[in-house]
Amino acid sequence: xxxxxNLTKTFGPKVAVNDVSFTVQRGEVLGFLGxxxxxxxxxxxxxxxxxxxxxxxxxxxxxxxxxxxxxxxRLIGYLPExxxxxxxxxxxGFLSFAAEIRGLRGDAKKTxxxxxxxxxxxxxxxxxxVDTLSKGYRHRTCFAQSIxxxxxxxxxxxxxxxxxxxxxxxxxxxxxxMGEKKAIIFSTHILEEVEASCTRxxxxxxxxxVANGTPQELKRKAPNAGAILLRVNGVAAEVVTGKLRAVDxxxxxxxxxxxxxxxxxxxxxxxxxxxxxxxxxxxxxxGWRVEELHVEEGKxxxxxxxxxxxDTAKE
Amino acid sequence: MGNITTIAKRELSAYxxxxxxxxxxxxxxxxxxxxxxxxxxxxxxxxxxxxxxFLWHPWLYLFLVPAVGMRVWSEERRQGTIELLMTMPITxxxxxxxxxxxxxxxxxxxxxxxxxxxxxxxxxxxxxLGVVAGAYIGSFLLAGAYLAITCLTSALTRNQVIxxxxxxxxxxFLILAGWPPVTNILxxxxxxxxxxxxxxxxxxxxxxxxxxxxxVVDSRHLLFFLSVIGFSLxxxxxxxxxxxx
Numbered sequence: 124x125x126x127x128x129n130l131t132k133t134f135g136p137k138v139a140v141n142d143v144s145f146t147v148q149r150g151e152v153l154g155f156l157g158x159x160x161x162x163x164x165x166x167x168x169x170x171x172x173x174x175x176x177x178x179x180x181x182x183x184x185x186x187x188x189x190x191x192x193x194x195x196x197r198l199i200g201y202l203p204e205x206x207x208x209x210x211x212x213x214x215x216g217f218l219s220f221a222a223e224i225r226g227l228r229g230d231a232k233k234t235x236x237x238x239x240x241x242x243x244x245x246x247x248x249x250x251x252x253v254d255t256l257s258k259g260y261r262h263r264t265c266f267a268q269s270i271x272x273x274x275x276x277x278x279x280x281x282x283x284x285x286x287x288x289x290x291x292x293x294x295x296x297x298x299x300x301m302g303e304k305k306a307i308i309f310s311t312h313i314l315e316e317v318e319a320s321c322t323r324x325x326x327x328x329x330x331x332x333v334a335n336g337t338p339q340e341l342k343r344k345a346p347n348a349g350a351i352l353l354r355v356n357g358v359a360a361e362v363v364t365g366k367l368r369a370v371d372x373x374x375x376x377x378x379x380x381x382x383x384x385x386x387x388x389x390x391x392x393x394x395x396x397x398x399x400x401x402x403x404x405x406x407x408x409x410g411w412r413v414e415e416l417h418v419e420e421g422k423x424x425x426x427x428x429x430x431x432x433x434d435t436a437k438e
Numbered sequence: 439m440g441n442i443t444t445i446a447k448r449e450l451s452a453y454x455x456x457x458x459x460x461x462x463x464x465x466x467x468x469x470x471x472x473x474x475x476x477x478x479x480x481x482x483x484x485x486x487x488x489x490x491x492f493l494w495h496p497w498l499y500l501f502l503v504p505a506v507g508m509r510v511w512s513e514e515r516r517q518g519t520i521e522l523l524m525t526m527p528i529t530x531x532x533x534x535x536x537x538x539x540x541x542x543x544x545x546x547x548x549x550x551x552x553x554x555x556x557x558x559x560x561x562x563x564x565x566x567l568g569v570v571a572g573a574y575i576g577s578f579l580l581a582g583a584y585l586a587i588t589c590l591t592s593a594l595t596r597n598q599v600i601x602x603x604x605x606x607x608x609x610x611f612l613i614l615a616g617w618p619p620v621t622n623i624l625x626x627x628x629x630x631x632x633x634x635x636x637x638x639x640x641x642x643x644x645x646x647x648x649x650x651x652x653x654v655v656d657s658r659h660l661l662f663f664l665s666v667i668g669f670s671l672x673x674x675x676x677x678x679x680x681x682x683x
Contacts, residue, residue, distance in 0.1 A: 171525040175679075197527040207518035209448070211455045223444045224526050252455075268522070 124149050124198075124276055124306035125170065130179035132165050132330075139165045141330035142179070147323075149275070152302035154321035154338075155310035158431050162330040163310040164204050167280050170308065171201045183276060197225070200274035202282055206265035210254035214245055214264050217253060218271060225272035239267040242297065258285045266294070270301070277301065279309040283316060295320045314423045318342075328431040341426050348421025351390045351404050352379075354414040360386045366407050372400030385414065441528045445536025446543070449510075453544050462506060466548045469498055474555060486563025491555050492573045492651050496613050496643055499584050504605035506545060507588030508598045510537050511678070515596040524678075534674050538589055538667075545581045549574065569653030576650020579663035580643055584609050586670035593677040609643075612666075616642020 125147040132140040140162040147153045157163050168174040170181055172188045172195060181188040186195035209217055218239060222232045240246060243263040248256055253264060262285055269277060282298065283291040298307060299320040311317065317324045318338045326334040326341070334341055342348060355363060363386050364376045372393050380387040392400045401418065408416065453459040470491065474480050478490030514520040523533055559565045588605040595601050614620045616639040624635045639645050643666075646659040 168521070173521050173525050193527045193529060196525055199525065201522070201525045203518065203521040203525075205518050207522055209452065209519055210517060211452045212448070216451065220444065220448045221526075224441060224528060226440075226527070265522075 124184060125308065126180075126182040127166075127170060128180045128182075130166065130169055130181065131177050132162075132169060132174065133177045138330055140169070140176075143327065143330070143332050144179075145325055145332065145335065147276075147306045147308055149306050150303060151323055152298060152307045152309070152321045154317035154324040155308055155327065156312065156314070156317060156324055156427065157310075157327040158312070161327045161431070163327060164280055165330075166327070167201075167278055167308065167310060168203075171199055171278050172196050173203075197272075198274060199276045199278055200269035200272065202266055202269040202277075202279040204280040204284075206262045206285075208253045208261055208265050208268070211252070213250050213252055214240075214256070214260075215249045217264060218267055221268040221271045227272060235271050235273070238273075239271045242270065243267040244293070259287060259290050262286060263290070275305055277305055277307045277309075279307070281311055282309050283311065283313065291316075314427060318423060326427060326430060333430050334426075338423060342421040342423050345421030345423070345426035346429055347389070347391070347419050347425060349392050349394075350419045351392075351401065351416065352387070352419055353390065353404070353408065353416050354385060354387045355408065356385045356412040356414055358386060358411050360388075363388055363411075367404065370400065370403040370407050372403060387415075389419070441532045442536040442539065445528070445533055446540040449537050449540035450544060453506075453540075459544065462502065463548050463551060466498070466502055467551060469502075470494070470552055470555070473498065486559055486565045488555060488559055488565065488570055488573060489651065491552075492577060495577045496580060496647060499581050500606060500609050500613065503545065503581055503584035504588045504591075504602045504609065507541055507585045508592055508601040508605065510541060510589050511593040511674070512596050512598045512601050515681075516598075530675050530678055534589070534671055534678070538586060538671060541585055541589075542582050545585060546578055549578055549581065566653060572653035572655050573651050575655060576647050576659070579650070579660070580647050583612075583643060583663050583666040583670075586667040586674075587612075590670045590674045590677065593674045593681075612641065612643045614642070615639055616644035616646075 127146070128144050130140055130143045131138070143162070143166055145153070155163050155166070165174065169176045170183075170188070172181070172192050175189065181195075183195035184198050186192075186198075188195045209220070212220065215236065218236045219232060222235045227235050240249060243266055245260070245263060245267060248260050248264075253261060256264065266279075266282060269279065277298075279298075283294050286294060295316060298309065301307065302320065302322065321338055323336065324334075324338055324341055325332055334344070353363075353367075360378060360381050364378060367373060367376045367388065367390050370390070374391045374393045377389040377391065378386070379389055390404055405416075473494040474488075474491040478493060480490040483490060511520070514523060524530065556565075556567075556570055559570075560567075584605070587608050588601065591604040591608070592598075592601040594604075621635055621639050624638065625632070628634050643663075646662045649656050649659055
């Protein structure tokens with residue numbers, strides 16, 4: 124549904140997005156990750172046709188965004204970063220306007236507004252002016268606007284930003300549910316969100332795609348993925364580390380904690396899927412009083428940090 | 439066409455959702471009344487026409503039209519709603535036209551509410567209503583020209599005050615270029631080059647508004663106002679495209 128090819132955007136001498144390509148099919152929820160200023164919003168603005176790209180193509184359905192913008196835009200629902208709304212309108216007025224400009228009239232318009240209001244829990248503020256709304260409500264109003272025409276494609280720039288934990292949960296559930304029938308892109312820097320609702324994630328840094336895969340695949344690439352965490356009691360730390368270091372396939376042994384005779388170590392393997400290594404470790408701990416032993420899954424945020432460290436060097 | 443109507447409807451409702459619309463209409467009516475009867479000497483003239491009324495319009499509009507139009511695009515940019523508007527399935531041209539027509543219709547409404555002046559002059563004497571109608575058309579076109587210029591300056595900045603000031607300056611130039619005190623100075627300075635004076639004053643709204651005041655709806659003057667509107671709105675579309683790239 125969404126095809127992005129070699130998308131590049133420069134603002135003067137600054138390259139905001141550099142040769143980004145990806146596709147999103149129906150039924151996919153693509154999480155767009157990256158540090159602040161990595162080019163997430165700029166990419167989304169080009170996908171939705173707000174910014175013209177410096178180079179590259181965006182194809183929405185069968186329509187090219189540059190050559191055929193109106194039919195392309197018709198397929199998209201867009202929630203911009205700051206969730207802008209016309210503050211001089213009521214929630215109902217704003218949503219009716221959004222429905223009308225999407226070509227809905229009469230009963231179809233009424234049904235669409237009603238459905239969006241229900242999905243976003245806006246009944247209580249329906250006739251309130253937008254500028255009197257709290258941030259959460261305003262955000263949901265803009266969200267409602269983006270789904271009013273039941274679009275096939277949803278593009279959301281930080282949809283859960285500024286919401287309380289309950290609202291975040293609701294929105295994530297909503298994204299996940301809608302993702303079954305639509306093609307969705309959303310950006311976030313909350314990594315648990317990606318695990319909760321994405322089928323695929325792209326990590327972008329300094330305008331470039333640095334990783335692309337399912338959340339599981341990305342987690343497996345984390346530095347600690349496949350490591351074994353071990354807690355034993357009554358054995359000296361040197362003995363534990365020494366014995367484990369001798370296990371075939373061990374890359375290195377990390378001493379995590381040592382107190383009251385309990386030693387916690389992390390054993391890092393040379394490769395993450397090594398059955399021999401796991402067997403070796405279990406053999407080595409025979410006879411020790413093992414309080415805990417498990418294989419670490421790898422954390423998305425560790426992987427994220429390991430490949431986007433460049434961010435701290437900027438500005 | 440449907441999209442233009444939708445945008446225009448929203449824009450008009452935005453005017454009336456805040457006190458801006460009412461304040462503007464009241465002030466416009468008070469000022470037209472004041473200038474017509476107090477400064478213009480409507481009664482002293484002892485003639486049953488509306489010269490004293492229309493004479494002031496270019497000057498009144500100079501401040502009031504930019505006040506109405508300054509928010510058209512700059513507010514959209516300030517609130518970030520331009521990102522919504524430009525990703526809706528409409529062309530930029532439809533958005534520009536919708537917004538312009540809504541504001542123009544609003545100015546037309548304010549102008550229409552000056553009808554008691556017509557009733558007054560009709561009651562007092564026997565005015566030529568054809569002349570009055572022609573002058574109203576001219577006044578409406580004049581407001582449209584100022585408004586289109588304000589739309590353009592409003593698209594250039596997200597600051598409404600800056601949009602207002604630049605519009606006033608541009609509109610002031612369009613008045614002064616054909617204002618007799620200025621053209622007289624030019625004529626004296628360039629006695630041998632009448633064509634320069636004529637060229638400059640051809641750009642003035644005063645030159646073109648004059649005939650309308652006499653009730654003459656000349657196609658050349660009509661064309662002038664419509665091309666100012668057309669050019670300004672076209673430049674608005676260029677400005678809007680520019681700020682997105």
